[in-house]
Amino acid sequence: MKIRILLLSLSVSFISNGQNYKFGKVSKEELMEKISPLDSSASAAYLYKYRRTHIEYRQGQGFYIETDVHQRIKIYTKEGFGYATKSINLHVSNNENEEVVGLKAYTYNLDDDKIVETKLEKDGVFETQESKYRNQQKFTMPNLKEGSVIEFKYTINSPFYWNVENFEFQHAIPVKELYAVFETPEYFNFKINPKGFLRVTPRQERGSGKILFSDKVRGGGGMSGAGLSGPTITTYTNTSVDFVKYSTYYTFKDVPALKDEPFVNNIDNYRSAVKYELSYTSFPQSPFKYYSTTWEDVVKTIYDSSAFGNELEKTGYFEDEVDALVASVSNPMEKAALIYHFVKSKVKWNRYYGKYTDDGVKKAYQTKTGNVAEINLMLTAMLRYVGLNANPVLISTRNNGIPLFPTLDGYNYVIAAIESPEGVILLDATNEYGTPNVLPLRTLNWEGRIVREDKSSSTINLYPKQKSQDKLTMMVNLTSVGGLEGSIRSIKTNHHAMTYRKRYLETDHDQYLEDLENKYGGMEIEEFSVKNENDLSKPVMESYKFSIESQADVIDDKIYFSPLFFLRSKENPFKLEKREFPIDFSYPSSIKYMVIVNLPEGYKVESIPEPAAMVLPENLGGFKYNLEARGTNIQIIVDTEINEAIISPIYYDALKAYFSKLVEKESEQIVLTKV
Missing domain, CATH: 3.10.620.30 (C8orf32 fold)
Incomplete structure (x- = not known):
C-alpha cells in the first residue's frame, strides 16, 4: 500500500507495555489521579484508545468490514462529563446498514478505598434515525462523578467494506496511550492519506489469512434395487482459500490535546488522523476495478x-x-x-x-x-x-x-x-x-x-473578493448621570447582510428585539425599523431609537466614558503565544462606526484619546481611529478592515498586536469636566 507522510512538526514516542489495559482492569492509581500529567488544564483524558478495523469474508454475504473499539477515559472535572456520552454514527444505504454488537460499558469509582463498578444497562442505550442515510446509537455512562474512570468496548459490523472511518489520533483532550491497526486481504488496495501535526510512522506487516467455504450436497433418496427408497444423505464439503493479509499498526504515547482557537475553519482539518480510501480491487480470475486514484x-x-x-x-x-x-x-x-x-x-x-x-x-x-x-x-x-x-x-x-x-x-x-x-x-x-x-x-x-x-x-x-460592509451611525445625548439617549442606523452588505437577514427573518420579531436589548445590557428600544429585508439586491438597513443607563462613570465633577460605549471591542480574540493554524475570517469585511456624542449641559472636554492608525503587513487589513471635539459634541470615527478571508499563521503576531492595539484604543476614555 502506498503511504504519503506529511512533513510534521511533532514526534510521539511508541507505547510502552507496562500498563495493564485489559478490559475491566482499572487500577486505583487511575482512579486517584487528580489532574492529567500531560495537561493540568484537561477536563478529561484518554487513558487508552484501541481500535482494530479488519475486512472479513462471511459466507453467503461476501466481504464486510468490522471495527473493534475499546476506550478507557479518565474524568477529572465536571467539564469533562461530556466525554461520558458516546454517539456512534451508523451508515444506511440500499436496505443495508451498519450495526453495533457486543457493547459492554462500566463506570468505575473509588468508595472507601474500594473500586466500585457500575454497569451500563440496556435501557441506557438508544438508537435514533438521524436521516435516511444515517442512524445513531448513543449511550451515557451511569454514576458519573469527578474522578470517575469510564470504559467501554463494542464492535461495528458494516457491509460497506469500502467505507473506512478515519483513524483519529488526536482529540480535544490528551491521549495517554493509543493502539490502532488496519487489516485487509490482498484483494483490496487502499490509499493512505495522513494529515495533522503529529508524526505518523506506521509499522506494516505481511501475513497470511484463510477463507473457509462450506458446500452442502444432498444425495440418495432414489429407488434401490429392491424397489425401496433409500435414505437422503447430506454431506458437507469444506474448502479454503489462502490469501496474503496486510496489517498496518499505529502506536502513540502522550499525545497532546488539539485545542480549538478563534477563527479556525474546522479544527478537524488539523487533527492528526489517517484516511483510508479504496483505490482498486483485484479478485482472483477478475480484472482490476479502479475506484479513484487521480482527480x-x-x-x-x-x-x-x-x-x-x-x-x-x-x-x-x-x-x-x-x-x-x-x-x-x-x-x-x-x-x-x-x-x-x-x-x-x-x-x-x-x-x-x-x-x-x-x-x-x-x-x-x-x-x-x-x-x-x-x-x-x-x-x-x-x-x-x-x-x-x-x-x-x-x-x-x-x-x-x-x-x-x-x-x-x-x-x-x-x-x-x-x-x-x-x-x-x-x-x-x-x-x-x-x-x-x-x-x-x-x-x-x-x-x-x-x-x-x-x-x-x-x-x-470559493472565498469572496468583495468586502462585506457594516456601516453604523450612532447619535447620542449623554446625560449628567451617565446614561444615553439616541438613535442607531446601520447598513449591511453581502455576507453581513445575508447573516443579518437570516437571523432577523427566521426569529420572532418580539424575540429579536428582546435579544437585541439584552445584547447591549438592558437597552430599551423604540421606533425599530428594517428596510430591504426581502430585497436582496439592496443593502439591508436597520434603525431604532434607544435609551440605556450606566454608560459613563460620574465621579465628583467629572465624567469618564469610552467613546464607543457598548460598541467597543472588549477583548483580543487571539491569546495564544503562537499559532499553527491559518486564521479564517470567512470573508473580507469592513466595519465602520461613526458616533456623535452630545455633551451634557454644563460640561466641557478635558481630554480625549489621541488618534491612531495601524496597518497589517501585505495590506491584509488595518484600522483608523479618530476623535474630534467640536464645542458641545464629540465625533468619533473607527474604521476597521480585514482584506483577506484567510490569513497565514506567519502573520499571527502582527494580527495579535493589531487586535491588542484596537482593544486598547477603544478602551481609552474621554474625560469631561464641569464648566
Whole structure:
C-alpha cells in the first residue's frame, strides 16, 4: 500500500507495555489521579484508545468490514462529563446498514478505598434515525462523578467494506496511550492519506489469512434395487482459500490535546488522523476495478453517475416555464438572475447535503423540495438551457473538511457556476438569503472543483473578493448621570447582510428585539425599523431609537466614558503565544462606526484619546481611529478592515498586536469636566 507522510512538526514516542489495559482492569492509581500529567488544564483524558478495523469474508454475504473499539477515559472535572456520552454514527444505504454488537460499558469509582463498578444497562442505550442515510446509537455512562474512570468496548459490523472511518489520533483532550491497526486481504488496495501535526510512522506487516467455504450436497433418496427408497444423505464439503493479509499498526504515547482557537475553519482539518480510501480491487480470475486514484478519475466517476451527469441532461420538465420566464429578456446576466431567483422560490431545500441527487431533479421540481444536488444541478441545467456557460462546482463543506487528496468522499456538496469573460459567478439556490458570489458560510471552505461538460475540471477559490460592509451611525445625548439617549442606523452588505437577514427573518420579531436589548445590557428600544429585508439586491438597513443607563462613570465633577460605549471591542480574540493554524475570517469585511456624542449641559472636554492608525503587513487589513471635539459634541470615527478571508499563521503576531492595539484604543476614555 502506498503511504504519503506529511512533513510534521511533532514526534510521539511508541507505547510502552507496562500498563495493564485489559478490559475491566482499572487500577486505583487511575482512579486517584487528580489532574492529567500531560495537561493540568484537561477536563478529561484518554487513558487508552484501541481500535482494530479488519475486512472479513462471511459466507453467503461476501466481504464486510468490522471495527473493534475499546476506550478507557479518565474524568477529572465536571467539564469533562461530556466525554461520558458516546454517539456512534451508523451508515444506511440500499436496505443495508451498519450495526453495533457486543457493547459492554462500566463506570468505575473509588468508595472507601474500594473500586466500585457500575454497569451500563440496556435501557441506557438508544438508537435514533438521524436521516435516511444515517442512524445513531448513543449511550451515557451511569454514576458519573469527578474522578470517575469510564470504559467501554463494542464492535461495528458494516457491509460497506469500502467505507473506512478515519483513524483519529488526536482529540480535544490528551491521549495517554493509543493502539490502532488496519487489516485487509490482498484483494483490496487502499490509499493512505495522513494529515495533522503529529508524526505518523506506521509499522506494516505481511501475513497470511484463510477463507473457509462450506458446500452442502444432498444425495440418495432414489429407488434401490429392491424397489425401496433409500435414505437422503447430506454431506458437507469444506474448502479454503489462502490469501496474503496486510496489517498496518499505529502506536502513540502522550499525545497532546488539539485545542480549538478563534477563527479556525474546522479544527478537524488539523487533527492528526489517517484516511483510508479504496483505490482498486483485484479478485482472483477478475480484472482490476479502479475506484479513484487521480482527480480526473474522481471527476469522471462523479459525472458518469446517473445521479449527477444524467440529471444535467434533463430539461423537458422545466422548458415551458423557463421559456416564459426569459421570453422578454435578451441580456444573458438578466436571464441568469431571473432563473436563479426562480429556482430559489420554486424548490425549497430539505436540509440534506449531497453531490448526488436522491429522487432526481424532475421529482424535486414537481414536489417543490429537494436536496442540495437536486436544486443546484437543476439550476445549472436551466442556465445551460438559456445559453449560459454554466457548470456544477463540487464542494467540501466546512464540517466535512478539506479534500487534500483525490477522493470521492471529499466532496459532499455542489453549487452552480457561470463562466463569463468578466469572471466566474458562483450561485447556491439552497441559500434563501444569498446573492451571486455570496455563498452560505457552510460552503466557504478553501477551493471547489468546477466540472465541465467534457468532464475536465479545475479548482476555483470559493472565498469572496468583495468586502462585506457594516456601516453604523450612532447619535447620542449623554446625560449628567451617565446614561444615553439616541438613535442607531446601520447598513449591511453581502455576507453581513445575508447573516443579518437570516437571523432577523427566521426569529420572532418580539424575540429579536428582546435579544437585541439584552445584547447591549438592558437597552430599551423604540421606533425599530428594517428596510430591504426581502430585497436582496439592496443593502439591508436597520434603525431604532434607544435609551440605556450606566454608560459613563460620574465621579465628583467629572465624567469618564469610552467613546464607543457598548460598541467597543472588549477583548483580543487571539491569546495564544503562537499559532499553527491559518486564521479564517470567512470573508473580507469592513466595519465602520461613526458616533456623535452630545455633551451634557454644563460640561466641557478635558481630554480625549489621541488618534491612531495601524496597518497589517501585505495590506491584509488595518484600522483608523479618530476623535474630534467640536464645542458641545464629540465625533468619533473607527474604521476597521480585514482584506483577506484567510490569513497565514506567519502573520499571527502582527494580527495579535493589531487586535491588542484596537482593544486598547477603544478602551481609552474621554474625560469631561464641569464648566
